[in-house]
Amino acid sequence: MSLRPRGTRAARSPAPTMKAKCTTPSTSSSKNRASGRPRRGWSCSRGSRRPQGVASRRSGGPRAPRARPHSASWPACPAAPLAAAEAPSSPSTTAALQPRRSSRPLLGNFVLSARPSLRLYDLELDPTAREEEEKQSLLVKELQSLAVAQRDHMLRGMPLSLAEKRSLREKSRTPRGKWRGQQGSGGVCSCCGRLRYACVLALHSLGLALLSGLQALTPWRYALKRIGGQFGSSVLSYFLFLKTLLAFNALLQLLLVAFIVGPQVAFPPALPGPAPICTGLELLTGAGCFTHTVMFYGHYSNATLNQPCGSPLDGSQCTPRAGGLPYNMPLAYLYTVGAGFFITCITLVYSMAHSFGESYRVGSTSGIHAITVFCSWDYKVTQKRASRLQQDNIRTRLKELLAEWQLRQSPRSVCGRLRQAAALGLAWLLCLGTALGCAVAIHVFSEFLIQSPEAAGQEAALLVLPLVVGLLNLGAPYLCRVLAALEPHDSPVLEVYVAICRNLILKLAILGTLCYHWLGRRVAVLQDQCWEDFVGQELYRFLVMDFVLMLLDTLFGELVWRIISEKKLKRRRKPEFDIARNVLELIYGQTLTWLGVLFSPLLPAVQIIKLLLVFYVKKTSLLANCQAPRRPWLASHMSTIFLTLLCFPAFLGAAIFLCYAVWQVKPSSTCGPFRTLDSMYEAGRVWVRYLEAAGPRVSWLPWVHRYLVENTFFVFLVSALLLAVIYLNIQVVRGQRRVICLLKEQISNACILLLGSALPPGFPVPSHCGLSSCRFLLWGWRGKTKSS
Amino acid sequence: MGSRASTLLRDEELEEIKKETGFSHSQITRLYSRFTSLDKGENGTLRIPELAINPLGDRIINAFFPEGEDQVNFRGFMRTLAHFRPIEDNEKSKDVNGPEPLNSRSNKLHFAFRLYDLDKDEKISRDELLQVLRMMVGVNISDEQLGSIADRTIQEADQDGDSAISFTEFVKVLEKVDVEQKMSIRFLH
Numbered sequence: 022m023s024l025r026p027r028g029t030r031a032a033r034s035p036a037p038t039m040k041a042k043c044t045t046p047s048t049s050s051s052k053n054r055a056s057g058r059p060r061r062g063w064s065c066s067r068g069s070r071r072p073q074g075v076a077s078r079r080s081g082g083p084r085a086p087r088a089r090p091h092s093a094s095w096p097a098c099p100a101a102p103l104a105a106a107e108a109p110s111s112p113s114t115t116a117a118l119q120p121r122r123s124s125r126p127l128l129g130n131f132v133l134s135a136r137p138s139l140r141l142y143d144l145e146l147d148p149t150a151r152e153e154e155e156k157q158s159l160l161v162k163e164l165q166s167l168a169v170a171q172r173d174h175m176l177r178g179m180p181l182s183l184a185e186k187r188s189l190r191e192k193s194r195t196p197r198g199k200w201r202g203q204q205g206s207g208g209v210c211s212c213c214g215r216l217r218y219a220c221v222l223a224l225h226s227l228g229l230a231l232l233s234g235l236q237a238l239t240p241w242r243y244a245l246k247r248i249g250g251q252f253g254s255s256v257l258s259y260f261l262f263l264k265t266l267l268a269f270n271a272l273l274q275l276l277l278v279a280f281i282v283g284p285q286v287a288f289p290p291a292l293p294g295p296a297p298i299c300t301g302l303e304l305l306t307g308a309g310c311f312t313h314t315v316m317f318y319g320h321y322s323n324a325t326l327n328q329p330c331g332s333p334l335d336g337s338q339c340t341p342r343a344g345g346l347p348y349n350m351p352l353a354y355l356y357t358v359g360a361g362f363f364i365t366c367i368t369l370v371y372s373m374a375h376s377f378g379e380s381y382r383v384g385s386t387s388g389i390h391a392i393t394v395f396c397s398w399d400y401k402v403t404q405k406r407a408s409r410l411q412q413d414n415i416r417t418r419l420k421e422l423l424a425e426w427q428l429r430q431s432p433r434s435v436c437g438r439l440r441q442a443a444a445l446g447l448a449w450l451l452c453l454g455t456a457l458g459c460a461v462a463i464h465v466f467s468e469f470l471i472q473s474p475e476a477a478g479q480e481a482a483l484l485v486l487p488l489v490v491g492l493l494n495l496g497a498p499y500l501c502r503v504l505a506a507l508e509p510h511d512s513p514v515l516e517v518y519v520a521i522c523r524n525l526i527l528k529l530a531i532l533g534t535l536c537y538h539w540l541g542r543r544v545a546v547l548q549d550q551c552w553e554d555f556v557g558q559e560l561y562r563f564l565v566m567d568f569v570l571m572l573l574d575t576l577f578g579e580l581v582w583r584i585i586s587e588k589k590l591k592r593r594r595k596p597e598f599d600i601a602r603n604v605l606e607l608i609y610g611q612t613l614t615w616l617g618v619l620f621s622p623l624l625p626a627v628q629i630i631k632l633l634l635v636f637y638v639k640k641t642s643l644l645a646n647c648q649a650p651r652r653p654w655l656a657s658h659m660s661t662i663f664l665t666l667l668c669f670p671a672f673l674g675a676a677i678f679l680c681y682a683v684w685q686v687k688p689s690s691t692c693g694p695f696r697t698l699d700s701m702y703e704a705g706r707v708w709v710r711y712l713e714a715a716g717p718r719v720s721w722l723p724w725v726h727r728y729l730v731e732n733t734f735f736v737f738l739v740s741a742l743l744l745a746v747i748y749l750n751i752q753v754v755r756g757q758r759r760v761i762c763l764l765k766e767q768i769s770n771a772c773i774l775l776l777g778s779a780l781p782p783g784f785p786v787p788s789h790c791g792l793s794s795c796r797f798l799l800w801g802w803r804g805k806t807k808s809s
Numbered sequence: 810m811g812s813r814a815s816t817l818l819r820d821e822e823l824e825e826i827k828k829e830t831g832f833s834h835s836q837i838t839r840l841y842s843r844f845t846s847l848d849k850g851e852n853g854t855l856r857i858p859e860l861a862i863n864p865l866g867d868r869i870i871n872a873f874f875p876e877g878e879d880q881v882n883f884r885g886f887m888r889t890l891a892h893f894r895p896i897e898d899n900e901k902s903k904d905v906n907g908p909e910p911l912n913s914r915s916n917k918l919h920f921a922f923r924l925y926d927l928d929k930d931e932k933i934s935r936d937e938l939l940q941v942l943r944m945m946v947g948v949n950i951s952d953e954q955l956g957s958i959a960d961r962t963i964q965e966a967d968q969d970g971d972s973a974i975s976f977t978e979f980v981k982v983l984e985k986v987d988v989e990q991k992m993s994i995r996f997l998h
Contacts (some may be wrong), residue, residue: 173821218839391974392964394938395921396991398945400863408863409947416946419958427963645827779993 250413
């Protein structure tokens with residue numbers, strides 16, 4: 022484009038445009054002049070200075086968000102000073118404002134190599150341009166004379182494009198005001214701000230990385246998610262339960278190692294004879310070279326360890342040690358085991374209550390499909406693997422919800438129900454008979470073992486009883502499962518619960534027989550030998566045998582069965598994971614551990630190793646051989662049920678066993694920390710008497726012991742208070758749930774009232790007091806119930 | 810979308826955005842620098858790999874663009890992001906007479922509703938629901954089951970019997986969901 026005098030260009034338009042030209046010395050900032058780049062209003066298409074805030078394609082012409090260019094000229098300088106509140110909307114002023122003409126040619130067409138003098142040529146010869154310039158500078162002066170707020174207000178009201186307003190503001194800014202701008206001074210201030218921002222961002226991302234690192238540390242996180250996504254929440258609950266058991270065992274073992282095993286290892290007693298050579302059989306039997314180690318009760322000394330010489334209580338060893346802390350081993354043994362059980366009890370009850378509270382939420386289940394469909398996708402996932410996992414999870418959950426809903430839709434006839442009840446009764450009878458038969462068989466067999474003379478040194482003979490019990494434990498549930506397959510069940514949840522009950526009764530019968538066998542018969546037989554060692558070793562054997570049989574069962578029950586069913590029977594379906602049986606196996610193993618803690622302080626460690634191996638074996642077998650349950654179902658209450666089963670039959674039984682062993686049974690006189698006492702509990706009494714004799718300084722402790730711990734009246738009082746508190750809590754919770762239900766009904770009634778006039782007659786009444794959850798919670802409250 | 814914005818953001822625009830969306834000064838500035846840095850290559854398109862793995866990715870992209878246009882400017886960007894601003898307690902009862910703030914529960918739900926309503930007829934029909942489900946759960950599920958789930962969802966939510974979910978029904982069925990917390994992003998101050 023050739024260079025033309027300014028005036029010709031200006032004559033084309035009805036009114037000359039603003040002079041924010043690139044070359045105007047007065048308008049361009051020193052920055053631009055120094056860089057030599059012409060700053061030419063807002064039509065520079067190649068430059069970087071576009072109007073702020075516009076993200077557009079390179080389609081030429083900025084997108085002016087508001088003002089459309091219209092012809093107006095620069096305002097004549099307002100003669101009177103504008104009041105602050107007066108908007109500059111007088112037609113004369115605003116009509117006089119003139120935006121940039123959009124027909125201005127782009128810089129791209131301008132020859133940059135033109136000499137500056139030529140570029141200046143336009144300006145000086147153009148009278149209208151100069152007029153515009155004057156007007157603009159007058160306006161700027163006027164703006165400068167106003168206060169900042171007024172200036173902003175006035176500028177805001179002007180119908181100019183943002184670019185022009187910006188340049189006006191730039192020009193009218195006082196030197197002091199220039200520093201206030203975000204971009205204005207550049208330099209130090211925004212640098213500080215940017216630094217601060219960078220620091221905050223770095224800290225934030227560090228915190229997030231730490232959090233995600235901590236989360237990644239939780240063991241088996243990915244494996245559990247995968248299992249939950251592929252197989253559903255029911256199978257996942259088994260693995261979560263396994264994880265919980267690991268935690269319990271770890272806690273118990275930590276306590277025992279710190280207070281019993283550690284000190285005994287630090288001060289080992291003299292061994293009675295030469296240590297036997299270790300053959301491989303010890304791992305199975307626990308006898309042999311394991312006998313006189315910290316693993317079993319008999320190894321622990323009955324004296325005070327680290328005792329300085331000259332104490333009347335200690336009879337045997339007297340090695341002079343300076344500055345050591347005496348450690349009363351019998352007392353420590355008794356109280357550590359007691360404290361371990363107490364802490365386990367508290368933790369169990371707490372986690373049971375917590376899981377109960379979570380699963381019985383006070384909320385209706387209406388709209389659960391829609392909420393799952395609309396609100397379950399987590400948009401924070403950024404990895405492909407995680408998004409696939411999420412898809413699996415959502416799909417399984419939707420299938421479970423659908424199955425649950427479809428179940429509720431199909432009722433049964435009376436005849437069908439009668440038939441179902443009869444089949445159920447028969448199956449129950451048979452299963453109970455099986456359990457009883459197993460118990461009797463074990464009793465007879467164990468008596469036989471006691472009567473028959475054991476060949477000395479025949480370690481392998483010790484494994485017979487565990488093997489027989491293990492086989493019975495394995496076989497009887499299969500029988501019950503076959504029986505359960507014959508009876509029809511509507512809901513898979515009920516099926517699992519029934520199977521669990523039957524299996525549980527079987528295991529309780531077996532364990533009860535065994536406990537009687539140990540504490541009743543074995544103690545009598547092994548009076549002058551170390552019966553505690555024997556019982557500890559028996560429990561070790563049972564635990565190991567249980568593990569071996571579980572491995573075999575997984576191998577044959579799942580792997581071989583899958584191969585057979587695929588190759589020989591030509592069925593498409595892989596076997597399903599039997600949750601009831603597996604969970605009860607876990608509970609059984611844990612009960613054995615708790616039974617044996619008193620006699621073998623390292624038994625929880627064995628159980629931990631066993632659980633770790635079980636997790637990996639079961640996971641591998643599950644992913645390879647099994648498939649998702651045919652009828653998916655929601656396992657919201659499963660973990661509560663498992664924990665309840667763990668707490669009530671299992672832990673309670675073990676605690677009763679422990680109490681009986683501590684209070685009633687005479688410890689053997691040749692080994693262990695209680696060898697000179699009548700019962701294990703005596704250790705505490707002996708110590709209290711010693712304290713009484715020690716002096717008046719600690720006389721409150723014997724007093725507490727005599728009047729509060731040994732006094733039965735006090736124990737009754739405390740138990741009665743505890744029961745009263747529990748009852749009150751139950752009533753309060755019941756009342757609160759009733760109130761919630763009533764409130765919900767009121768809300769839904771109010772909604773109906775409001776919508777009532779708009780609804781056609783016969784419209785189904787919506788109910789939002791979720792019937793199932795209310796019925797669950799208000800056991801026995803026969804209030805108003807609506808059909809949902 | 811392209812971003813050829815300059816690095817200047819004037820105070821008056823800041824004020825307007827602040828009034829419309831409720832973000833603070835510093836937040837708007839941060840977001841502005843993020844916005845401008847999104848199109849580093851200056852070729853008019855963006856690559857956001859995280860959206861690629863998200864099954865509803867293109868719906869999210871569509872939500873940023875106003876009706877019928879193919880570019881978004883900073884105002885539009887802020888307007889969309891304003892839906893995700895957490896609701897603070899002190900602004901709940903501030904301005905009863907003015908327009909509803911963009912991050913109110915109703916506006917958040919409306920935003921979510923528009924993600925699912927493909928043809929913009931203010932109703933989520935069975936087909937749209939099926940499309941969403943198909944995107945969300947992948948392929949290992951039979952059409953019949955998907956159809957049952959869609960039917961059940963519509964049955965739960967639909968109250969006027971037109972076999973589609975309107976916005977009011979959508980709001981009703983999600984009344985128990987803590988939308989304010991789920992649909993919020995913590996913006997750094």
